[in-house]
Amino acid sequence: MKKLKPGIDPVALMKAVKQCDGDVFFLTKNDQLDLKSVLSQYVFISLLAHTSPESSGLECTKEEDYAQIAAFLV
Numbered sequence: 001m002k003k004l005k006p007g008i009d010p011v012a013l014m015k016a017v018k019q020c021d022g023d024v025f026f027l028t029k030n031d032q033l034d035l036k037s038v039l040s041q042y043v044f045i046s047l048l049a050h051t052s053p054e055s056s057g058l059e060c061t062k063e064e065d066y067a068q069i070a071a072f073l074v
Contacts, residue, residue: 001027001057002066003074010045016069022062024069029055 017024017035026033026044028051033040035058047056058073060066066073 001059003057005072005074008048008072010048013069013072014041016072019068020060020062020065022060022065024061024065025059027057027059 014035020036024035026035026040026047028047031043031047033044033047035041035044058069060069
């Protein structure tokens, strides 16, 4: 799991996730959301407002997809 930068633009992140070949998951202590799912994207945006960046992050199923979302990672 790679940590998110604080204050990211969620819309820009969703555009980057769309370019990924594999799945991208948003992970917290209690949740795992597939960001390729539109419903999960809505939940993700809501969670961003209430989740600290230290306790959450992104995980890609394909290692090369991290390059697509690198601008949003610490």
